[in-house]
Amino acid sequence: MTAGRHRSFDKDNALEKAMLVFWKNGYPGTSLTDLTNVMGINKSSLYAAFGNKEQLFNQAIDFYLNKHGAIHLDELFKTELSLKTRIKNYLLSIANMLINPDLPKGCLICLSTVEIAGACLPDNSAKNIGDINQQTILTLTDFFEKEQKAGNLIARHSPSTVANYLLTLQFGLAVSARNGGNIGELKEVINFSIVLFN
Amino acid sequence: MTAGRHRSFDKDNALEKAMLVFWKNGYPGTSLTDLTNVMGINKSSLYAAFGNKEQLFNQAIDFYLNKHGAIHLDELFKTELSLKTRIKNYLLSIANMLINPDLPKGCLICLSTVEIAGACLPDNSAKNIGDINQQTILTLTDFFEKEQKAGNLIARHSPSTVANYLLTLQFGLAVSARNGGNIGELKEVINFSIVLFN
DNA sequence: ACAATTTTGTACCGATCAGTACAGTATTGA
């Protein structure tokens, strides 16, 4: 054990609380007072543990990706199901998160993406968000290329186009959820949006 | 002419400038200093002419709807074209605005919708944005009901579902544009998204 | 010319912003 007084709060728990505030209010809409209130610590502890607001935000994004961002992709790789069903389950998994009453509405990445264009986000964070979206496109494109080779996606549909379509849908569903859309409406849209598969 | 000193700036022009800043930065990301700088007037004039930040924002939203929001609907009512083509042209009209290099990226209504959920927007403005989205859904639903009666939309597709799908797509395209998507990518997504019509 | 009216410029308000200085309090290894 290192010398010195021990941290009196759980860092991971505090980070999750911070992530939830950013998710609800966005970066410019979240103040340090909001953060310290919900994290249950004071500024000194926050700066000692996380650096500053920007660095805390970046760590919150990481936390979000790990806890709420990556899981949905699992649905795409359950290869015992048809491609269409997997895509449907993927979008449904996302939709359930978007309107989960225990979480802020919508998606933190989508919210942050919207905030990029203004001077709202620090440069470093903006670049991070851009990279994350780029990575999502790459992952989905790679996925659809393999599905096409496996004969599950018609040849005339470009994998990158389908990937972009899916990300666009995710963004749209996230905004709809933010707009008060309920799970029924989202499911309707999802069912309609995948008619063109298979 | 009424007595008193004359306003030395064009009110409508100043409102448009204000609208453009809100479009770029969002409500919490736009300060009064940003506004007075770009509008070329000082605070006294701003408050005399527009009330306060919240009221200026509401007027900017109105300006946006009139100048950049309503025109796209025209494409849906060019009945000499097929429904599919009209929907395509409607989305393309939106996409061209979303990435217009002379305008901020994305859509002001979408941006504001994302900002609703946090405490970012004043109550009054948040309600206004919600009403606008609701009105869009009503207009689109009404449109598709008529198209269905005219035999242009398959019976098993619910008009309100298609309306929700279209609004979701618009939101998604707006976020994609905000994320740096170019017109080519947006067109690809649009072409793919309307395969299921007709 | 002059009173009435309206806009403009400056200087300010209290509140809040992100961030920090520093003393006090634990906890460690020696």
Added chain:
DNA sequence: TCAATACTGTACTGATCGGTACAAAATTGT
């Protein structure tokens, strides 16, 4: 026991936030 180390609480910083008070400037009708 004691120095070294690390976290915590309080009080503070300068800058900026949205908003306002008030006098100067400009235009009107009389």
